[in-house]
Amino acid sequence: MSDEPKGTETLGVSFSDKVPEGDEMSRAVCDHCEFVHYVNPKIIVGSVVAHGGKILLCRRAIEPRRGYWTLPAGFMEQNETTQEGAKREAFEEANADIRIGDMLALYNVTHISQVHIMYRAELVTPEFSPGMESLEVGLFAWEDIPWQDLAFPSVIWALNQYKSVIHQSHFTPFTNPHPSEDDAMDILRGLKKV
Amino acid sequence: MSDEPKGTETLGVSFSDKVPEGDEMSRAVCDHCEFVHYVNPKIIVGSVVAHGGKILLCRRAIEPRRGYWTLPAGFMEQNETTQEGAKREAFEEANADIRIGDMLALYNVTHISQVHIMYRAELVTPEFSPGMESLEVGLFAWEDIPWQDLAFPSVIWALNQYKSVIHQSHFTPFTNPHPSEDDAMDILRGLKKV
Known part of the structure; x- marks a missing residue:
């Protein structure tokens, strides 16, 4: 039931914490495609x-x-x-x-x-x-x-x-x-x- | 504010809909790493x-x-x-x-x-x-x-x-x-x- 990708490093997929444009909080953003992995309650x-x-x-x-x-x-x-x-x-x-x-x-x-x-x-x-x-x-x-x-x-x-x-x-x-x-x-x- | 990954196909990342073990519903599961992308309200x-x-x-x-x-x-x-x-x-x-x-x-x-x-x-x-x-x-x-x-x-x-x-x-x-x-x-x- 984890929200976190497992073993994605081996695929060359990586996320960095940054504040997307127009946002006020740091999110996990894909380094390649800019997909924002929003995690909410x-x-x-x-x-x-x-x-x-x-x-x-x-x-x-x-x-x-x-x-x-x-x-x-x-x-x-x-x-x-x-x-x-x-x-x-x-x-x-x-x-x-x-x-x-x-x-x-x-x-x-x-x-x-x-x-x-x-x-x-x-x-x-x-x-x-x-x-x-x-x-x-x-x-x-x-x-x-x-x-x-x-x-x-x-x-x-x-x-x-x-x-x-x-x-x-x-x-x-x-x-x-x-x-x-x-x-x-x-x-x-x-x-x-x- | 999309929940959907954008352009991930170009990275060779793909998800298929399947029912994870012990689950009762179909989820987007990564074809490579089995990461389950749970989406909830x-x-x-x-x-x-x-x-x-x-x-x-x-x-x-x-x-x-x-x-x-x-x-x-x-x-x-x-x-x-x-x-x-x-x-x-x-x-x-x-x-x-x-x-x-x-x-x-x-x-x-x-x-x-x-x-x-x-x-x-x-x-x-x-x-x-x-x-x-x-x-x-x-x-x-x-x-x-x-x-x-x-x-x-x-x-x-x-x-x-x-x-x-x-x-x-x-x-x-x-x-x-x-x-x-x-x-x-x-x-x-x-x-x-x-």
């Missing part, structure tokens, strides 16, 4: 999918964090909406047909230049099974969520924020928790209980 | 900036829609948050120091694979001037907004949606208007008044 679309008071989680079959539990989410693709992308990811990872609701949260994960857009969702039918990227898939009651075995801090953020507005039909979407209030890493390390 | 970050009941607009010095008025907005860059990006764009396009507020809207512009994330904002100081990408910059009372000379339908969406929640401190962010209710093109063509 990527969007992850996903959802907290509920059914009968339980939450759908997928155990990852791929790195990073293979074997850990996550929410259905992945890279948004060309020519789809954010909602369509979140629906597609639930189908790919859990063979689940979901109905997308309100936007739950927008997270900025700046160190890897990702923007995560998460929705509330519901299962349309109570059917699901592991997709290609999942080892297993399950519906979890809140008290059965395997907090220490979740894949990423953002999964913890989304689950807790989801619960905090579970009875609200309208709310302002959440963002990253303030660092001083972010206990996700402590939860993953088993130092704190939810 | 890009994020535009921007804001509706208010000061004293007026709105900040910028007249575009660049294509597309050179000479038309727009909101300060542009491509989100690596390692910044969506809010930081919106603030940077106001500075680059209008030399304006702004304070970012709530998320106003998330628009999916699928035919060009863009996601627009717009915020409410205020001028920190009543100072602004045209940046490199603007011909002029001004504060407009609602009744003075040059509707027929706005650059894009999404500018009309954001302005109207901004006005509809101007007295609300909390609201659910907007999305694209439903096609049956979207009169932005009629407004740009002068067929309908705001």
Whole structure:
């Protein structure tokens, strides 16, 4: 999933960092053809999918964090909406047909230049099974969520924020928790209980 | 601002569409080095900036829609948050120091694979001037907004949606208007008044 060309030196292709005309930032520009390799943040679309008071989680079959539990989410693709992308990811990872609701949260994960857009969702039918990227898939009651075995801090953020507005039909979407209030890493390390 | 390599054929570099291992979609893969050229939707970050009941607009010095008025907005860059990006764009396009507020809207512009994330904002100081990408910059009372000379339908969406929640401190962010209710093109063509 790298953005960087591999082994292109052997082809005599090389890029230099320079500021293209009319731009304000340095970019990787091909030394031969002046092609500007713009790299911009990527969007992850996903959802907290509920059914009968339980939450759908997928155990990852791929790195990073293979074997850990996550929410259905992945890279948004060309020519789809954010909602369509979140629906597609639930189908790919859990063979689940979901109905997308309100936007739950927008997270900025700046160190890897990702923007995560998460929705509330519901299962349309109570059917699901592991997709290609999942080892297993399950519906979890809140008290059965395997907090220490979740894949990423953002999964913890989304689950807790989801619960905090579970009875609200309208709310302002959440963002990253303030660092001083972010206990996700402590939860993953088993130092704190939810 | 093209994502496509130009003139690379002359270097003997060629890409073929194929599905990389473990992927589910066809991608442009280099025939020599197997580099996968992932192309994903890009994020535009921007804001509706208010000061004293007026709105900040910028007249575009660049294509597309050179000479038309727009909101300060542009491509989100690596390692910044969506809010930081919106603030940077106001500075680059209008030399304006702004304070970012709530998320106003998330628009999916699928035919060009863009996601627009717009915020409410205020001028920190009543100072602004045209940046490199603007011909002029001004504060407009609602009744003075040059509707027929706005650059894009999404500018009309954001302005109207901004006005509809101007007295609300909390609201659910907007999305694209439903096609049956979207009169932005009629407004740009002068067929309908705001």
